[in-house]
Every structure is written in C-alpha cells, then in structure tokens.
Amino acid sequence: MTRSDRWFVVAVLGGVLAVIITAVVALGVGRKNVSPPDLQEQPNPAIPGEILYVNRDACIILARASGESRRQVACTGIPPRLLFFLDESRIAYVDAVPSGQNLVTLDLETGRELSRTAYKDDRTLLLQSAPDGTQAFQRDDGRIQLIRDGQVLTEIKFDGLDWGPQFAGWSPDSQWFAVTYNPPRGRGAELWLVSRDGAVRGTLAKDAGTPAIAWRIAGVGAWPLPPE
Amino acid sequence: MSELDADLRRWVEAGILDPQVAERIRAFEAARAAPAAARPSAERPGVIEVLLYLGIAVLAVGVFALAAQNWGDLASPARVAVTGVPAAFTLLLGALLRDRPEPGMRRAGQLAWAAAVGLTALALGVYIWEYEPFGLARDEDATPFLVVTAAATGLALLLWAVTPSVLQLLALGASLFFLAQAIGQWPDEYSASLAGGSLAAAALAAIALAETGRLVPRAAARTIFGLLLAVGAYQPGFSSGGTPWEIPAFLAAAGLLALGVWRSSFQYVLWGVLLLFVALVRAIFQNFSDQLGAPVALIISGVLLIGAVLLLARLAPQLRRGVAA
Numbered sequence: 001m002t003r004s005d006r007w008f009v010v011a012v013l014g015g016v017l018a019v020i021i022t023a024v025v026a027l028g029v030g031r032k033n034v035s036p037p038d039l040q041e042q043p044n045p046a047i048p049g050e051i052l053y054v055n056r057d058a059c060i061i062l063a064r065a066s067g068e069s070r071r072q073v074a075c076t077g078i079p080p081r082l083l084f085f086l087d088e089s090r091i092a093y094v095d096a097v098p099s100g101q102n103l104v105t106l107d108l109e110t111g112r113e114l115s116r117t118a119y120k121d122d123r124t125l126l127l128q129s130a131p132d133g134t135q136a137f138q139r140d141d142g143r144i145q146l147i148r149d150g151q152v153l154t155e156i157k158f159d160g161l162d163w164g165p166q167f168a169g170w171s172p173d174s175q176w177f178a179v180t181y182n183p184p185r186g187r188g189a190e191l192w193l194v195s196r197d198g199a200v201r202g203t204l205a206k207d208a209g210t211p212a213i214a215w216r217i218a219g220v221g222a223w224p225l226p227p228e
Numbered sequence: 229m230s231e232l233d234a235d236l237r238r239w240v241e242a243g244i245l246d247p248q249v250a251e252r253i254r255a256f257e258a259a260r261a262a263p264a265a266a267r268p269s270a271e272r273p274g275v276i277e278v279l280l281y282l283g284i285a286v287l288a289v290g291v292f293a294l295a296a297q298n299w300g301d302l303a304s305p306a307r308v309a310v311t312g313v314p315a316a317f318t319l320l321l322g323a324l325l326r327d328r329p330e331p332g333m334r335r336a337g338q339l340a341w342a343a344a345v346g347l348t349a350l351a352l353g354v355y356i357w358e359y360e361p362f363g364l365a366r367d368e369d370a371t372p373f374l375v376v377t378a379a380a381t382g383l384a385l386l387l388w389a390v391t392p393s394v395l396q397l398l399a400l401g402a403s404l405f406f407l408a409q410a411i412g413q414w415p416d417e418y419s420a421s422l423a424g425g426s427l428a429a430a431a432l433a434a435i436a437l438a439e440t441g442r443l444v445p446r447a448a449a450r451t452i453f454g455l456l457l458a459v460g461a462y463q464p465g466f467s468s469g470g471t472p473w474e475i476p477a478f479l480a481a482a483g484l485l486a487l488g489v490w491r492s493s494f495q496y497v498l499w500g501v502l503l504l505f506v507a508l509v510r511a512i513f514q515n516f517s518d519q520l521g522a523p524v525a526l527i528i529s530g531v532l533l534i535g536a537v538l539l540l541a542r543l544a545p546q547l548r549r550g551v552a553a
Contacts, residue, residue: 005442006389013385016433017404020411020426021378029422030415184416187368 034160035183036192036201039067044202047193049171049217051178052083052091054209056188060093062108065176065193065215067204074111076104082127083214085222091214092226094119103227121227128167130174131223134196136167144179146196156198165192168211172223178204180211232257277332281339288314304358311354315347326391338395341387345399349380349406370413377407394448401452404430408460421473424463428480431457439491450495454484458503466510474514477507489543497543505536 023029039047047065055061058079063070073091080093081101092105103119106112128136134148142164146154158165158181165179168191181190191208194201216222236253239245295302295310302310318340325337356364356372364372380403388396405427412423431453438449461480465473484500487493509529516525 006392009437009442010385010389012437013430013433014382016430017378017381017407017426020429021374024411024414024422024426025374030417030419032416 032160034158035181035190035203035206036194037203038206039193039202039204040070042202043067044200046200047176047195047202048173049215049220051193051204052085052214053168053178053191053205054080054083054212055205055207056209057207058209060091060106060111061205063204065171065204067202070205072111073108074106074113079210080212081210082224083212084224084226085214085216086226090114093212119227127169127224130170130177131172131221132174134170134174136170136177138164138167140164144177154197156194166211169213169215170223171215172217172221176215178213178215180208274332277335281336307358308351308355311347311351315344315351318344318347322387322391335395338391338393341391342395342399345380345384345387345403348383349376349403352376352379370410373410373413374407377403377410381407392444394445397443397445397448397452401456404434404456405459421464424460424476427460427463428457428476429460431460435487439487447495450493454493454496454499458484458499462503462507466507466514474507474511477503481507494544498540501536501540505532508532 037044043064043066045066045068047067049065051063051065052073053061053063054076057075058077059075060073060080060083061070062073076093076095078095078097080095082094084092086092086105089108090105091108092103095102095104101119102116104116105114107114130136132148134146134153137145137147139145142158142161144156144158144165144167145152146156161181163182165181168178168180170177175196177194177196179192179194181192183190188206189208189211190203191205191213192201193204214222214224233254236245236250240247240250291314299307322337322341322344325333325340328334328337353372353376355361356375357366360366364375366372381400384396384400384403388400408423408427408430411426412419412421415422434443434449434453435457437443438446438453443449443453457480458477461476465475465477481500481504484496484503488496488498488500509532512520512525512528520528
C-alpha cells in the first residue's frame, strides 16, 4: 500500500462523512421551528402593554409586549415564582426559599429592594383565570381550552410540538395570554404571547426561566392583581 | 514425520508421484511455512507487555477518578488541562515510538495513539463545556457532540494514515460509531434511522476500500467495518423504526453473506449470519409474538440459531481454504 493509497482512504472516508454531516446540518434534517415570529426581530404593535418575566439567569425583565424594547430590572438569585405590578413605580415577586416564601418589593426603575415580608398566599391556580372569568385549561396534546361558565369558548392548538406549552398568565384586558414552551435539545425556554382567538402569536423571549409573568396595560390595569 | 511427508512417501512408493516432484513439493511447503516459524517472538505481545498495559490502564483510571472526585473544586483552565495534557502526552508518545525498531515499542505507540483519540475527544468536550467557543452552547447538546465526534474521527483517520495498524483501525471504528450517533442526535428527536444509515454508509465505504486493498490491515478492517455495517443496518428497524426499517438489516445480512463467500472472508460471513439471526428473532418477536405466542416464537428462534450455526459450520472450511489460497 502506497502513501497515496492512504490519503485516498482519508479523502474517501472523510468525504463520505463530510457529505452526510453537511447534508444533515444544512437541510436541518428532523428539526422543525414551531416558534411564532420573534417579536424582537419583528415587533407587533397590536400586542398591548408591558410584561414582567423571568429569564434563565433568574433576572426580572421588563419588556414591551409588542417586542419593541426590554430592560433588566433586577436579578434575584432564586427564580421568582410569581410576579406583580404594584403601581407605576414598584413591582413585587414571590421567591421560594427553604424557610418559606417571601414577597419582595422592588423599585421598578432602579431594581432596589424596598421590602421583604413573609408570603403565605397561594395564587398559582388563580393565574389560570382571566380578569373576565375565563379559565385556561391545558390538555395533554398541547391544546389549551378557554372555558367560561362551563362552556368551551375557544380551543387553541399548537401544532408540531412534541409536548405542549405551559400556561403562564393573562393580559389585564383578557384578550391575550402567555405560555412558556421548552424546545428540544436544551435550548432556552421561550415565552409566547397568544391572542385569545389564537390568530396572533409572537415569541417575546427565548431565554425565559420560570413561567411567571405579570402584564399591565395603560388605562386598563395589571394582572395578576397584587396581594393585599 | 509430518502428515505431508507420510503422504508423499506413500504416493512415491505407490508410483503415483516422481521422487523429484515429491521433493519439490516438500521444498515448496517448507518455504511457505518458514516465515511463520521464523517469526520472532517479539512480533507478538508477551505477558510482561500485557501486564504493563494493564498497570498503565489502572494508573490512568486512578488519575481520572482523582480528577473526577475534585472536579467541582477545579477552575476551567485546570479542567481543560486535566484532560488536555494526557491527550497531548499520548499523541507525543505515539509519535516518538512509532519508528522504533522494537515491535513492542511500536505497539505501545499505536496503543498511545488509539488512547489519544478518546482523550482528545474528552479534552475538546471539556473545553467546549467550559468556554462555549464559537457559539457552541453547553445546553444545546447536539452540536457539541457532533463537533467532538467529528474531530475524533478526523484525528483517528489521520493517525491511521500515518500508522495503518489494527489499533488505529479500532480507534477509527469506535469514533465512527459515536459520530453516527451524534448525527442521529442532530434532529429534535433522536433518529435511529439517521444514525444507523450514517454508520452503514461509512462502513460500506470502508469495506469497499478494504476490499480494494487500500484500507489495511485487511482482516481487522473486515472485522471492524463488517460489524459496523451490521450494527448500522440493524439500528433503524429495531430501535424505534418499525416494519419498513427492518428491511435494511436483512439486505445488509444478505450482502455480508454474499460478500463473505465471494471474497472468502469468514468475518463477513460471521457478521452476516449473526445479523440475520438477531434480526429474524427480533422481527418475529416484534411483529408476530402476539399471534404466535412466546413459546412458538422461541421454537422458531431456536431453529434459526441451529440453522445459523450449521451455515457457519458449512461455510467455515471453504472460507479457510479460500483465505489460504
């Protein structure tokens, strides 16, 4: 066997593998993009208000729901379970530490902690409810049913998902809701905003952490309501 | 007196063979047998060499276990160094030993290079995990796995080109297997057909190169890539694929059997028979066990096993004669 024979082997085997890998990667074999349009790239002015969400680094982000802008408010260390708009200048979050839950109030502008009190309420199930009384129910195959007074008003389908999104919260006008979706391959969780009829959808964030959001619309109010 | 001598004497005494012809046959067979008999014992690894390898392996396991125990306390550069230094050392050791006149030293060099392939893959994986270079995110597992296994395969291929030995072929075969699994891991959901198909395609190319005399040592190449072809063809149908994907396993088994008979290769026949047996049994249990019941399926499997053994027993002598010729 000559030296050129060896390099011929390297060229043939390397070539076969290079063709396979290039084809699989370039064609995106078996990969599907089920995410709605990225609102950071294509803002949608039809989606009203501002949203608080938690990113994967346990930082609270304030974003325009249309996707036009966003900024970090504060990093909490432990991912918050619940978020609230208290008023124009203050927000609050609930964290869960081994010793119990705390309601922490922050200055919205500076992110400075204003107060910390024990929190004993449990509002997790209430987050499924919209201000107008509509309830969101998640079904096994990824569908979300909107039910009021025992009647199914709408059924929102999310096609092409291996597993369904997780409901995160409602807008204060009850016309929009948010879900988080965990894409395969360990990519960061996404925060999707969906109109009540399912017709308009957008991806607000691709680095979402816990499915905790708070939503406020000027002139309408904030949701969920802050604890008393 | 050997069996050949006895036969030749009997044929000469019976007048079937001229004494001169018998003498020429003796000389021819003696010359044929000479290289093997004259082969120096150093061409084969001795007990001391094997024990030395065992000691080095135990030492290496100990060092890695120590590093693993303290992994949490190590900073990123230390983690990369713990894996990168052994990789560089084995690469250097292999390069230093490959041209030594002593066969034992050359074997040690080949072993060092085979280990270097795995260690380099490990070091690259740790580097990607710690530093996430070129946008390779540690949370996105498919791309780093593909990069690491492709790099390992490329290195194994280059080391084989420099020193075409059995150990370099083994390293190439192992890295090809993991590369194929990384390709199968690329889709959102693991694809056994993509992994198996990639493995089978690469193995087919390697078998073609082995049969044209370019991929050597040929016996080892036949063993390794025949096995990889069998595994690659089996994977799609019997991991998750279902009925249509079972067909490649039977096609590959038939192909290996035909190739084995054509090229007088016992390795191909062995893998072909084993693949046929395993695929048939799996297909029966996967598709018909409900209708047949487990006992009947077991009886059919037993008959298939007996058939496979008889087929091997029948073909083995012919193949040995073919190889000898």
